[in-house]
Amino acid sequence: xxxxxxxxxxxxxxxxxxxxxxxxxxxxxxxxxxxxxxxxxxxxxxxxxxxxxxxxxxxxxxxxxxxxxxxxxxxxxxxxxxxxxxxxxxxxxxxxxxxxxxxxxxxxxxxxxxxxxxxxxxxxxxxxxxxxxxxxxxxxxxxxxxxxxxxxxxxxxxxxxxxxxxxxxxxxxxxxxxxxxxxxxxxxxxxxxxxxxxxxxxxxxxxxxxxxxxxxxxxxxxxxxxxxxxxxxxxxxxxxxxxxxxxxxxxxxxxxxxxxxxxxxxxxxxxxxxxxxxxxxxxxxxxx
Amino acid sequence: xxxxxxxxxxxxxxxxxxxxxxxxxxxxxxxxxxxxxxxxxxxxxxxxxxxxxxxxxxxxxxxxxxxxxxxxxxxxxxxxxxxxxxxxxxxxxxxxxxxxxxxxxxxxxxxxxxxxxxxxxxxxxxxxxxxxxxxxxxxxxxxxxxxxxxxxxxxxxxxxxxxxxxxxxxxxxxxxxxxxxxxxxxxxxxxxxxxxxxxxxxxxxxxxxxxxxxxxxxxxxxxxxxxxxxxxxxxxxxxxxxxxxxxxxxxxxxxxxxxxxxxxxxxxxxxxxxxxxxxxxxxxxxxx
Numbered sequence: 001x002x003x004x005x006x007x008x009x010x011x012x013x014x015x016x017x018x019x020x021x022x023x024x025x026x027x028x029x030x031x032x033x034x035x036x037x038x039x040x041x042x043x044x045x046x047x048x049x050x051x052x053x054x055x056x057x058x059x060x061x062x063x064x065x066x067x068x069x070x071x072x073x074x075x076x077x078x079x080x081x082x083x084x085x086x087x088x089x090x091x092x093x094x095x096x097x098x099x100x101x102x103x104x105x106x107x108x109x110x111x112x113x114x115x116x117x118x119x120x121x122x123x124x125x126x127x128x129x130x131x132x133x134x135x136x137x138x139x140x141x142x143x144x145x146x147x148x149x150x151x152x153x154x155x156x157x158x159x160x161x162x163x164x165x166x167x168x169x170x171x172x173x174x175x176x177x178x179x180x181x182x183x184x185x186x187x188x189x190x191x192x193x194x195x196x197x198x199x200x201x202x203x204x205x206x207x208x209x210x211x212x213x214x215x216x217x218x219x220x221x222x223x224x225x226x227x228x229x230x231x232x233x234x235x236x237x238x239x240x241x242x243x244x245x246x247x248x249x250x251x252x253x254x255x256x257x258x259x260x261x262x263x264x265x266x267x268x269x270x271x272x273x274x275x276x277x278x279x280x281x282x283x284x285x286x287x288x
Numbered sequence: 289x290x291x292x293x294x295x296x297x298x299x300x301x302x303x304x305x306x307x308x309x310x311x312x313x314x315x316x317x318x319x320x321x322x323x324x325x326x327x328x329x330x331x332x333x334x335x336x337x338x339x340x341x342x343x344x345x346x347x348x349x350x351x352x353x354x355x356x357x358x359x360x361x362x363x364x365x366x367x368x369x370x371x372x373x374x375x376x377x378x379x380x381x382x383x384x385x386x387x388x389x390x391x392x393x394x395x396x397x398x399x400x401x402x403x404x405x406x407x408x409x410x411x412x413x414x415x416x417x418x419x420x421x422x423x424x425x426x427x428x429x430x431x432x433x434x435x436x437x438x439x440x441x442x443x444x445x446x447x448x449x450x451x452x453x454x455x456x457x458x459x460x461x462x463x464x465x466x467x468x469x470x471x472x473x474x475x476x477x478x479x480x481x482x483x484x485x486x487x488x489x490x491x492x493x494x495x496x497x498x499x500x501x502x503x504x505x506x507x508x509x510x511x512x513x514x515x516x517x518x519x520x521x522x523x524x525x526x527x528x529x530x531x532x533x534x535x536x537x538x539x540x541x542x543x544x545x546x547x548x549x550x551x552x553x554x555x556x557x558x559x560x561x562x563x564x565x566x567x568x569x570x571x572x573x574x575x576x
Contacts, residue, residue, distance in 0.1 A: 120500060120502045121502070122502070122503075139502075140499075140500065142500070171495075175493065175495065178489075178493070179489070179493070179495065179497045179500050180500065182485065182486060182489050182497060183486065183497055183498070183500050183501040183502070183505045184501075184502060184504055184505060186482070187482070187504045187505050187507075187508040187509075188504060189541060189544060189545065190478060190482075190508065190537075190541065191504075191508065191563070191567075192544060192559060192560050192563040192564075193537055193540035193541040193543075193544055193563075194474070194475065194478075194537055194540070195562075195563035195564075195566045195567050196540040196543075196544070196559060196562065196563055197470065197533070197536045197537040197539075197540045198470060198471065198566070199562065199563075199566055200536065200540070201466075201467070201470050201533075201536065205463065205466070205467070207459075207463065207467065209467045209470060209471055210471070210566070210570055211428075212408060212428060212430070212467050212468065212471050213471040213472075213570070214408045214409070214410070214427075214471070214472060215410075215511075216472055216475045216476060216479075216510075216511040216514075217471045217472060217475050218570070219475075219507045219508065219510045219511060220475040220478065220479065220507065220508050220511070221475075221567055221570075222504075222507045222567075223503075223504040223507060223508070224563045224564055224566075224567040225564055225567045225568050226504075226564070227564075228557060228560035228561045228563075228564050229557070231560055232553060232556045232557050232560055235544075235548045235556065236548055236551060236553065236556070239548050239549055242545070242548070243545060243549070245485070245489075246541065246545060248485045248488065248489065249478075249481055249482055249485040250538070251485075252481035252482070252484040252485045252488070253477060253478065253481040253534065255481075255484075256477060256480060256481055256484070256523075257477070257530070257531060257534060260523045260524055260527050260530070261527055261531070263524060265520060265524065268520045268523065268524070269516060269517065269520050271480060271484060272480050272516035272519055272520055273516045274483075274484065274487065275479070275480040275481075275483035275484050275487075275512045275516075276480075276483075276512055276513055276514070276515075276516050278483045278486070278487055278498070278512075279479075279483050279509055279510075279512040279513045280513050282498055282501070282506070282509075
């Protein structure tokens with residue numbers, strides 16, 4: 001089996017490591033816009049074939065993972081479609097699905113072997129140096145096939161990432177983007193904005209307000225250290241659902257603030273207690 | 289020296305432990321609305337005097353820490369003032385200062401030995417069982433004396449908590465409440481609200497959205513597991529600055545969202561990059 005990986009950041013390089021650790025019979029090919037990344041990876045992982053062009057990577061491949069920044073995914077998929085064999089399956093790992101699918105469908109409405117995917121794994125540390133073979137183990141891996149995608153293609157991706165330890169499940173692209181906007185994209189928006197607010201307040205007060213930030217602030221803003229370019233892309237690609245999630249969260253923030261201002265302690269206590277209970281229930285999850 | 293501690297939650301019980309670990313010549317007295325807490329603490333810490341009434345605790349005390357929920361602080365301080373000796377210093381550990389001070393000043397305008405304080409230590413685990421003797425070590429401990437507070441009283445509190453390892457600094461009550469609203473109270477508001485939004489979305493979609501929450505969401509909402517009663521009090525006590533901080537953060541969130549919607553990638557990149565840089569700079573702080 002030949003597996004191609006386009007993009008060797010945290011996800012792409014982890015995928016490569018996981019495949020190499022899992023099954024030495026799989027041949028792996030890597031291509032990255034940054035040739036230095038590819039050389040590093042090939043040196044780390046003997047047997048990896050470093051490619052300079054998509055044609056090389058596509059030739060005879062059975063499965064290709066597109067692990068580039070989310071904004072580049074659709075173009076790479078569209079570039080691969082004419083190059084791959086008639087049985088090759090394409091998949092991606094972008095964290096916003098609807099816009100990628102729309103672009104691919106607009107150009108290749110009859111192509112049925114693109115299986116959009118999203119491993120729920122990552123972190124604020126980006127780049128090939130932070131990849132690990134264990135990144136997908138016991139993590140959710142969402143597949144979001146659209147109408148017309150071939151069942152066999154879906155099965156091939158599901159089986160392959162399942163072998164790497166991921167917990168595969170399916171949902172529609174729309175539902176994916178709505179849920180991920182709330183549980184991932186919005187928290188990032190908030191973290192970036194809170195750092196901006198702290199910078200403004202520091203300037204306004206002439207005092208380093210961050211010097212007084214304790215554990216809570218640190219937790220909430222940790223993801224503001226995430227890759228700026230990657231999050232710019234994600235925000236733009238999932239703008240509609242991000243806006244919806246923001247409006248939803250804003251209604252909850254302002255509802256809570258209103259109750260505080262009205263001194264409706266019963267209502268405030270009800271909100272805080274329900275949120276606290278829900279958060280404590282999360283602790284037993286698969287991703288502690 | 290005799291030190292009284294009213295309230296044996298996380299802060300009060302940690303204070304007691306730190307004092308006992310630090311200097312066996314200090315006599316400690318504890319009072320808690322929950323007598324079971326006091327019995328537990330007295331059993332854990334031999335030599336601690338458990339009191340049932342404020343009169344007992346106040347008699348001959350040199351320094352009294354009021355470590356109750358923030359809403360009860362002013363009443364306890366006002367109850368202590370007529371009971372303590374003319375040299376006894378009173379202090380508290382509440383995380384909102386202006387409203388406490390206003391209440392004490394309204395009733396005892398001439399009392400000069402109340403030194404409002406705020407140790408920047410804590411966590412979502414509340415209660416005496418989670419206290420540790422090391423809670424204050426290398427943590428900021430803010431004193432927020434108002435006009436007229438006796439210098440000697442301020443010095444006594446500063447020296448005492450400095451001995452427990454805290455890094456003492458001073459600021460005005462107003463500046464304290466403004467800064468802490470942004471770096472502590474607002475992140476809590478956001479965490480509680482985000483859990484509420486997730487609950488609403490779960491109901492609306494008929495899907496457990498929290499099952500898809502990864503590390504970022506967990507970080508941002510961790511503090512939603514904090515004590516609901518305590519946070520109800522803090523929100524109400526610091527409502528004005530909390531509202532200001534919310535408006536500031538909202539302007540940053542909506543400014544970022546607007547730039548995303550306008551596809552002003554340059555502006556979005558600028559915001560994200562500045563926030564990221566600021567967050568990375570925080571890592572070297574005293575509270576990692």
